[in-house]
Amino acid sequence: MGQGDPVTLPSGPGPDALTRRALLMAAATPLLACSGAPEIPGGFNGIGHERGHLLRNRSGVAPPSTTRRTRVLIAGAGIAGLAAARALRLRGIDDVVLLELEDSAGGNSRGGMVGGIACPLGAHYLPLPGDDAPQVQNLLEELGLRRRVAGRWQYDERHLCHSPQERLFFEGRWQDGLLPLQGVGAGTLAQYRRLSQRVEDARKAARYSVPLADAPASAPQLALDAQTFDAWLQREQFTDPHLRWYLDYCCRDDYGAGLASVSAWAGIHYFASRHGFHVPGDGPDRDAVLTWPQGNAWLSERMAWPLGERLRTGRVVTRIESLRHEVEVDAVNVATGVAERWQAERCIVALPVFVAARVVESPPALLQQAAARIRHAPWVVANLHLREPLADRRGPAPAWDNVLYGTKGLGYVDARHQSLDPTPGPTVLSWYRPLGDEPGARQRLLDQPWTAWRDQMLAELSVPHPDMAAKASRVEVTRYGHAMAMPQPGTLRAWAGRAALRSDRLLFAHSDWSGYSVFEEAMAAGHEAGRRA
Known part of the structure; x- marks a missing residue:
């Protein structure tokens, strides 16, 4: 944007x-x-929903006949799972196995090829990270995308x-x-500038960061979190159709839903946590972004590469149970139809919360509540x-x-x-x-x-x-x-209570726990789980 x-x-x-x-x-x-x-020929590709639906028919799968061991098992190889594996590798822990539903790692950051040309299957860019995202900064440095020159960070321009x-x-x-300008009137421009000031006021009144900071949410943020963005805009008399279209587009682009669904906190956070909201010519240019023909798959492929055979794709995790001395994880190998059992000292559950609540035996109350709440x-x-x-x-x-x-x-x-x-x-x-x-x-x-x-x-x-x-x-x-x-009203308040989710052997890592899906949130959640494991 x-x-x-x-x-x-x-x-x-x-x-x-x-x-x-x-x-x-x-x-x-x-x-x-x-x-x-x-x-025009074509078809569906990627995301085999039939695999996910195996979770509904677990009774039809024969019990595992073999048991394997690893020190840490990571269920899910999206960005959070890959970040957890990277954190473990940086600590010298290599006895790790990742089980991934799809045929390649990356989750929403996967790529493909059409007609011999690389293209994204999901997320297609990464904003340059600020100091609130040190894990992402360190990853980019490791991958050679940025380096320090004369005391300043410099990014490889080929990837900007x-x-x-x-x-x-x-x-x-x-x-x-993307902000409509052609032929718009003075009233429209006035509303653009008034919103710019409101966003700047919000940035001064509270901390907006990506990923979300561990500091408690402020009272103004919680007030925004209690209402939809649409309700807040109406109350503040932001009624211009061009402005509302643009804000709705921004919400749908980042959150998958528009003004009437996401919270006012999420709507303000979109701008206040990054580049603010500016009428062209009134403020700084938008922040630079990193992008590639295959989108963020450029990053996920390089995060997955060091794993080698420790990454097991085409595995549907059907059961995770924390026992007295270890964690047991059952998964179906979709290529063979055979169930496998893994035993590990720790398990990082890097799955969407609704999947985690289904496969974790005796799921914690906070996990059940999150699965019921998050859409x-x-x-x-x-x-x-x-x-x-x-x-x-x-x-x-x-x-x-x-x-x-x-x-x-x-x-x-x-x-x-x-x-x-x-x-x-x-x-x-x-x-x-x-x-x-x-x-x-x-x-x-x-x-x-x-x-x-x-x-x-x-x-x-x-x-x-x-x-x-x-x-x-x-x-x-x-x-x-x-x-x-989707960060609906109540997301920020619920996120503030996620620290109560504790388990001796299970650790949970996914952007779902932040209530919205961006690379930085998944990276931070996975890194923290890997550090704690």
Whole structure:
């Protein structure tokens, strides 16, 4: 997220016209094949929901016939699990085994290939970490992404997001930045500036950090945490539709749900913990971000590499039980269908809380309460391979992040944007669609064919790019039924009580415990669990 320089441009078609075009395109997309346009092949990839559903049918799995031992077992190899393994490695503890549901580690930070081009399957960037995230800073130093030069930290520019970073399709053309500016009135700009001041006031009144600080939440933060962001905006008379669209987009992008679902604390935290909220030209530029063609998979792959055979993928953990002298963990090898049993001195449960509550025998009350309270946003990520570059509308050049005003999706990220080769050529566009606000979305993920998501993506993106369908060669769709925890009202208060979760042999590490899903929270939780183990 961020903003570019202020611009004043002639008004094009209004938002209603844009909506009409989108609706017409949505109706036309299923008829592409009938109109003579080529059928675009593809399918689902990643995230095998059938594996997760083995948890519901554990009675059909034969008991384990073999038992293996390790000093520390980590259940789950998302970023939290990988961070825990790294913390143990740094302490010289190598007798570790990780069990991961999918065929590769990384969780929401995994990547893939479409048409020979690397692309993200989930998270696609990492903001430059501040001093509140020393674990992330140390990881980046270990990976050679930053080094100290003349007393200052310097990042490898090859991995910083290249310019231009972002643009918005608004009023019939592209503009720099994502905050709507073309043709907006003085009243809109006044609300932008008033919100900027409110965010700055919040930063001065309380500490906002990523990851969340261990300091107790302040009274103003808890007051924000008790209400939705929508309710707070209404009470503070932030009613401008352009501002509300932008804030809703930011919440859906980071949290998977919009203004009416996330807490006012989460809405303010989004800005106050990082770069603030600024009208372009009124404040500093947005913070730089690190990104790669495969997104944050660049990081997760390098965190997983030292593990070798200690990382066991394709394992569905079905039972974790803390016994008198050890922890027992049962898992099904999906390749063979055979159950395995592991015994360990300690177990780090780096699983989403709703999974942890299901597989941990006699789960602690705090784990049960968290599993009942936390709601997870479903997501769809569609990767579209293009044979050649798209024709473009008026305005700034194609950017890394390209967003369309007023759509349900979050626009697209260009996997080839970071390439050092200036020659135009084939690329992959990654389209993101959060579903946290939509009733029945998880069931739709199971029921709808992949073509439904392909057609919705084309309906949205063909508005600025009418030639997209003709130049597309393949679409691969990734479904996440429980992609990320949504920070609803009460999240901050609940997070403050997580320290009460203690066990002699079980340690819990996942971004769910923070109530929202970002790399820094998962990294901090995993590192702490590895340190304590």
